[in-house]
Amino acid sequence: MKYAVVYISKTGNTAKVARAIREALPEGSCVAYGAPGEAAARADLIFAGSWTDKGACSGEMAAFLAGLSGKKVALFGTAGFGGSQEYFDTVLARMAKALPADCSMAGGFLCQGRMPQAVKTRYEAMVKAQPMDAQARAMLDNWALAYPHPDEADLEAARAFARRVVRENGGEK
Numbered sequence: 001m002k003y004a005v006v007y008i009s010k011t012g013n014t015a016k017v018a019r020a021i022r023e024a025l026p027e028g029s030c031v032a033y034g035a036p037g038e039a040a041a042r043a044d045l046i047f048a049g050s051w052t053d054k055g056a057c058s059g060e061m062a063a064f065l066a067g068l069s070g071k072k073v074a075l076f077g078t079a080g081f082g083g084s085q086e087y088f089d090t091v092l093a094r095m096a097k098a099l100p101a102d103c104s105m106a107g108g109f110l111c112q113g114r115m116p117q118a119v120k121t122r123y124e125a126m127v128k129a130q131p132m133d134a135q136a137r138a139m140l141d142n143w144a145l146a147y148p149h150p151d152e153a154d155l156e157a158a159r160a161f162a163r164r165v166v167r168e169n170g171g172e173k
Helices: 013-024 038-042 059-066 085-096 117-129 134-146 152-168
Strands: 003-008 030-034 045-053 072-079 104-112
Touching: 003 013, 003 038, 003 059, 013 030, 013 045, 013 072, 013 152, 030 038, 045 059, 045 152, 059 085, 072 085, 072 152, 085 104, 104 152, 117 134
Parallel strands: 003 030, 003 045, 045 072, 072 104
Antiparallel strands: none
16 A cells, blocks of 8 residues: 655644654655655555644645545644644544545544744733733643643554554555
8 A cells, every 4th residue: 555644834743743654654655755745646545734723724735635536535733722632533524624525534633732932922921911811821821731742652642543544444554
């Protein structure tokens, strides 16, 4: 089975997950790795990853997905917010809406990702301006929770996801 791992990564988090996915799969079966492009169309299975943009994938990834035809696609990515599988499943469902009807979703994986320092600075300013604002405090707390991610446990879960998807879709691993 030929596969591709394509991704869009704004801060490097999704790139880390993409590397973990590629590490888990046979090197000689990879027809494309990196930014989405035409080479991925030669794959039997496409792992397509994106950072979370307003609760869905980036516009660039959505455009790539929309251009596919008749492919098995496993979606993956990272989200600064979340921490719950329910939220991650919601994001993956929104990402899947970009797939044409003749494509099938072969699986999905999302984990929390580190947010930039500028986001923390913005949240700190919100808390300073409104010390009693519970939502601002929760956003700052979430930034701290997200900071170490994706961690090794996340990356191992991504590797296991990749192996499972390939196995369930006719691959040997």
